Amino acid sequence: MIIARSRFTGAAGRSMIRSRNIMSSVQYVTRCHYTTSFEPAPKLTIHEISPQTVEAEYAVRGKIPIIAEGLQDLIKKNPTDHGLPFNKIINANIGNPQQLDQKPLTWYRQVMSLLEYPKLLDEPALKFPQDVKKRAKLILDNVGSIGAYSHSQGAPFFRQSIAEFITKRDGGLLPANANNIFLTAGASTAVSYLLEILSQDEHSGFLIPIPQYPLYTATITLNKAKPVGYYLDESNHWSTNPSEIRQLIKENKKKGINIKALVVINPGNPTGAVLSHEDIHKLIDICAEHGIVLIADEVYQENVFHGKDFISFKRVLGELIQKRPDLYKNVQLASLHSTSKGVSGECGQRGGYMELVGFREEVKDIIFKLASINLCSVVSGQAMVELMINPPKKGDESYELYKKETSGIFDDLKERAKYLYEAFKEMEDVTADPPQGAMYIFPKLDFKPAQYHKLYSRAKNSSLLIDDIYCIELLEHTGICCVPGNGFGQKPGTYHLRTTFLPPGKEWVERWTEFHHLFVNKYKDGTFCA
Amino acid sequence: MIIARSRFTGAAGRSMIRSRNIMSSVQYVTRCHYTTSFEPAPKLTIHEISPQTVEAEYAVRGKIPIIAEGLQDLIKKNPTDHGLPFNKIINANIGNPQQLDQKPLTWYRQVMSLLEYPKLLDEPALKFPQDVKKRAKLILDNVGSIGAYSHSQGAPFFRQSIAEFITKRDGGLLPANANNIFLTAGASTAVSYLLEILSQDEHSGFLIPIPQYPLYTATITLNKAKPVGYYLDESNHWSTNPSEIRQLIKENKKKGINIKALVVINPGNPTGAVLSHEDIHKLIDICAEHGIVLIADEVYQENVFHGKDFISFKRVLGELIQKRPDLYKNVQLASLHSTSKGVSGECGQRGGYMELVGFREEVKDIIFKLASINLCSVVSGQAMVELMINPPKKGDESYELYKKETSGIFDDLKERAKYLYEAFKEMEDVTADPPQGAMYIFPKLDFKPAQYHKLYSRAKNSSLLIDDIYCIELLEHTGICCVPGNGFGQKPGTYHLRTTFLPPGKEWVERWTEFHHLFVNKYKDGTFCA
Structure with missing residues (x-):
């Protein structure tokens, strides 16, 4: 930017300033040959930094x-x-589809190109489908430039759209509210916020599946809390074992560990398992009874094969609250989704959201504050979430291609x-x-x-x-x-x-x-x- | 995505599965009317969560x-x-130019639209300048899809480009190395990594300017460390006072507070002050003598008016190391930059970088691990950094418009x-x-x-x-x-x-x-x- 800036302050003024600076710097440095005298201190070692950052493993x-x-x-x-x-190298270590051969969906990328450069909307030669242009206009009208910080929870327009998606996906029993949605950078930021606020002290424990996605143990270690692993049952398609989880809560209580949350990854990472309705119900029961936050990492909700069906925790919770509000009204559920997985595979775009259900306002306010400190998640990633949850519909000009591409990937x-x-x-x-x-x-x-x-x-x-x-x-x-x-x-x-x-x-x-x-x-x- | 998914598993199979699920869910819920019996626990209050997240202010x-x-x-x-x-409402509370009337730079957004939808490159009707197309191709050839996770420090291509920019900006005395560059979401993530690793325990102190950008105090509180404020001198254009800082280090040592880093915001936020070469030299001396990490928040380096000139900490450090390597070779400097400010104002795109100078490899590895846990910063934001530090040059087709737009904004x-x-x-x-x-x-x-x-x-x-x-x-x-x-x-x-x-x-x-x-x-x- 030196080239750019040199114009602004005027060449003459600037060169004067520059020579003054360079002069003073030379004089100063020269002077300090003589006047500066101190014993230089050594560099930091890893024994002088935060031990939990050294300890964390990923x-x-x-x-x-x-x-x-x-x-x-x-x-x-x-x-x-x-x-x-x-x-x-064949990178099979990370779910990063576009690093391999997966092509981005045309629908996503056409809308995104218009959001980046809205003047393309006025380009008569550009033959983008009508619904692509319409969606881009709608987003621009409601959100403004994607170059501005949005609301720290994410642009209200996107949050409203996500709330409608969740309500529809889950059959409407427990309608989602835009105020409970937080747009995040993938799901990782959501995990980070949740584990950070729930780590009250070193006696705070988190139930995490073993095997687990190591983001969880790493973040728990960074927060000086205790990971409490519950085994997934390999002999039973890596399903959860509620009685073992109950036992762990009891045992840990005796040891002074206060379980703050139960983390469930469904569909499972790394196991690929998909939980049944009954599994989910039993896990919700545990959280209802023990006042434990349920963190449902549901980023693979679109990646379900072999006759299985994805059922969200929110859906089952909605059914339970409808039947027995007295038992389930206090359940605190955080569910996470992302544009990185599914048929989107838009990992690098860092789109994701978290829905909070049943949290006290005062606790939600603290999560909002953490989000504020980071200002906002990337706004193009927020738009990507909108495009994922609200794709072209039958009859829309983009629909056939979208269908072909997504089916092909799936x-x-x-x-x-x-x-x-x-x-x-x-x-x-x-x-x-x-x-x-x-x-x-x-x-x-x-x-x-x-x-x-x-x-x-x-x-x-x-x-x-x-x-x-x-x-x-x-x-x-x-x-x-x-x-x-x-x-x-x-x-x-x-x-x-x-x-x-x-x-x-x-x-x-x-x-x-x-x-x-x-x-x-x-x-x-x-x-x-x- | 329900519409999308319903195609994949086959409508017949799926509706069977769905009815089975709904059936089982109804039966299950009905059954639990009778069999489920537990005392539901209350919801979490803010007294049961991390006290430092409650305490932090922003x-x-x-x-x-x-x-x-x-x-x-x-x-x-x-x-x-x-x-x-x-x-x-007139939002004068936050530096968010595109929320107000600032228009994005055409150069940035044209390249970005091509990165989002590379097929536009083959659109003969699209009249983008040649240098725009060339840059987009170069990025796509070197980085691949912006929808893939990059290297956790950021794509090597962008890091190399940033290293060359810094070397050139600072006169080449202390050449930058791509391995020391971390692409971040704005500068906020960089601050968060640095303060997190440097918070060894509750006796770790951070020297921060008063007044300061509250990201610093908030993050220090979150890490249970101690903010140690040093006053900027309002009577002297909000400049720094090195003797006060030295005094604070001494006093705090006596109290058992171990100062880990000196934070300097230059140009200043919220003060707007710009430090002189001499100011910077004196601050580096303090860090060299006391083995304190120097965190130079230089995100406003393009926003300098009124006959002042921006001088980077890296430039001065390079001069000092050249003259007296014995005294300055151990200085550990982290300097931050961002696409959110300057004439870019691309806050929502979350582009930024941090350069680490003089850190031990073992400490850099820990920062790399933190970056890995977050996978990577948004890749479009990384590209935005490249466009900021490597703008059109005289003779390029985009140059005149770029010059006009940036001068206009400035x-x-x-x-x-x-x-x-x-x-x-x-x-x-x-x-x-x-x-x-x-x-x-x-x-x-x-x-x-x-x-x-x-x-x-x-x-x-x-x-x-x-x-x-x-x-x-x-x-x-x-x-x-x-x-x-x-x-x-x-x-x-x-x-x-x-x-x-x-x-x-x-x-x-x-x-x-x-x-x-x-x-x-x-x-x-x-x-x-x-």
């Missing part, structure tokens, strides 16, 4: 992805001479999920649950110690776990980057990995199968291999 | 703006019959600043410093207790301070919303207010002058009015 972008990044750099710098047995994901799952089913000493939803499979590496002496002894002699070793070798041999199960939590003595099923093509899956065969051959005891 | 969107919002709603709902002496802001300042100069019992930079004036309400008995007695009988009363009455009489000085901090017994000079036109300033006259007449003791 595996999705943790050690394996960092090695992968290094390999990617190596390939980039030496495209023909990198010495690796593959030519690119069917493709379903097929990729199936293909990868079938591959895991065939792999020796691997078990996997059929994917029901989300973007992940969380197969179990069923390497019994009695059969894999070499593997367990290698683990024993290093700081690595069985799943770390598997993921590192997978990466080194195939370029496939996924995340060891220990990054998400797993029952002691069990080992898993999380992989997305997003990468295109079948070749990478075949390479994985080949690698797996070699891995088993390398580490499984000869006597059992015969 | 005046920029605090009580006065909240009253203003209520009045705005009233006007909207009753446009002809609202009973107020004005028809709209000159306009300068003129508005001057007009408002002149008005304050004329107001009875108000003093103001000539605006040097930023977007604000911070006039002093010089209402002496001996002359304003009625005013001080009103304050005494309420929970309001003098500046609160003034701002509330200003809002109620004119619709002008600004922020009382107590929201930023001020010397005890002094009262100020912060107003932006962004609102267009002169009429609002005239209304303010009129109001001020009435206010003085109402509260100033008659004997002194004669």
Whole structure:
């Protein structure tokens, strides 16, 4: 901007000022050769900063992805001479569809281009569908420039639209209110606000599923609170176990840990499980009885396959309140959604929302204050949420293309999920649950110690776990980057990995199968291999 | 998305599933009429949540703006019959140019529209300048879809570009490195990361200017650390006083407070002051001697008027390191910039960056981890930073228009600043410093207790301070919303207010002058009015 600014203050005035400054700086620096005398202090070490920021762990972008990044750099710098047995990294560590081959939806991006440059609306040569132009105009009329800060909760127009979407989605039993909606940067900011306000002190506990998305443990650690893991039941399609959760609340109370919230990820990350109506009802009961906030991470609500149906916590809560308001009227539910997943896959646009149900105004005000300190979430991301929840309708000019694109993405994901799952089913000493939803499979590496002496002894002699070793070798041999199960939590003595099923093509899956065969051959005891 | 999803699972299958779900839900709910029995727990109160989230204060969107919002709603709902002496709120409480009349720069928005919908590049009818198309292509080729998560520090391409901008801006003495750049959502996220990692425990202190931008005190409170205010010298154009700062470090050390960072806002918010080379040198000396991190909030670096020149902390540090590496090599500087201010005013796009200089790798890794937990900053905002720091050059097709638009905005802001300042100069019992930079004036309400008995007695009988009363009455009489000085901090017994000079036109300033006259007449003791 130096070029830009030099015009403003006038060239003559400026050069005078500049020479004065440079002069004074030189004199000053020269002077301080003689006058400045102090003992310079050393730099900060990690022992002098916040210990909880040092302690927090986030595996999705943790050690394996960092090695992968290094390999990617190596390939980039030496495209023909990198010495690796593959030519690119397959990023299966993160649900980031547009980093791979997923194309953005035309509907989203046409409206967004008009919001960025509204003068395109007056361009007669531009053949955008009428409903695209109409929606862009509607947003611009109601929200104004996307370059202005919005209300800290998000522009009222978007919040109203989201409230209507939720009410319709959930059958209208418990209508949503725009004042309870907060637009957020993906779902991550919502998690951060909720865990921050609910961390009363170091005795505050949060029930989180094991395995879980590590944003939760990381944020709980940052807030010096206690993560209290409840196991998802691998033998029962990774479903929740309400009696175990009740037991944990009781046990923790005895230990002085006050459970503040129950986190549920549905559809599950990393498990891909989808909860039933009964599961949801039982979890709400627990929260109603114990005054625990229910955090429903429902960002994968569009990613549901295989005959399952997504049921929102809000819908079930609405039914329960209608039947028994006396029992359920105090339930405090925060439910999260995002434009990053679903068939949108607009991760980089950072759109998302949180609905708060049943919170006291005084508590909601505190969340509002946190949102205010951050001013507002990105307004283009807010618009993206509007486009996601309020897509073209039958009869609209964009509808057919929108339908074709979304169906294409959905069917493709379903097929990729199936293909990868079938591959895991065939792999020796691997078990996997059929994917029901989300973007992940969380197969179990069923390497019994009695059969894999070499593997367990290698683990024993290093700081690595069985799943770390598997993921590192997978990466080194195939370029496939996924995340060891220990990054998400797993029952002691069990080992898993999380992989997305997003990468295109079948070749990478075949390479994985080949690698797996070699891995088993390398580490499984000869006597059992015969 | 219900419409969208219903196609995917097949209508027949789906309606079967749906009826099964509805059936089971009804049965289940009905059953729980009889079997569910528990005592419902009450809702959370603010006494059961994090006390520091309750305690944190953020005046920029605090009580006065909240009253203003209520009045705005009233006007909207009753446009002809609202009973107020004005028809709209003048938002002078926040630097939000595009909420007022500032138009986005064509250069930014044309490139952004192409990034959102790259197919426009193939539209022969679209007459965008060649350099706009070229830049969009360059970004798309290097970064890919803006709908994908980027590297958590920001896309390497943008970081490289920012590093080159800084190196050039600062004369190249201490070249910037792309690995030290973090793209952030405005500057707020950068502040949040820095204060979070530097808050080692409750004995960690942060030197912040008084008056300050309240993001700092709010974030320090959230991190349970101690804000240690150093006064800016109102009698000397709000400059810094190094000996006072040194004294504070000493005093606080004695009290067991370990100063972790010195925050400097230059150009100043809310004061509008611009630091000299000598000021900056002296502040760097303090940090070098005491091993204190220097946080330079330089988001207003383009907003510098009246013969002053912006000098970055990085530039001065580079000069000092060149002369005396032994003394300055350990200085840890974090400098922040944003697309929200300057002539960009793209607040809603949430673009910003932070450069870290001199930090140990191990500490930078922790900041990287925090960034990873949030995945990445919005990628369109990252692109906006690139467009800001790398604008059209002379000879580029966009250059003339870019120059015209940026000059227009800059000159306009300068003129508005001057007009408002002149008005304050004329107001009875108000003093103001000539605006040097930023977007604000911070006039002093010089209402002496001996002359304003009625005013001080009103304050005494309420929970309001003098500046609160003034701002509330200003809002109620004119619709002008600004922020009382107590929201930023001020010397005890002094009262100020912060107003932006962004609102267009002169009429609002005239209304303010009129109001001020009435206010003085109402509260100033008659004997002194004669």
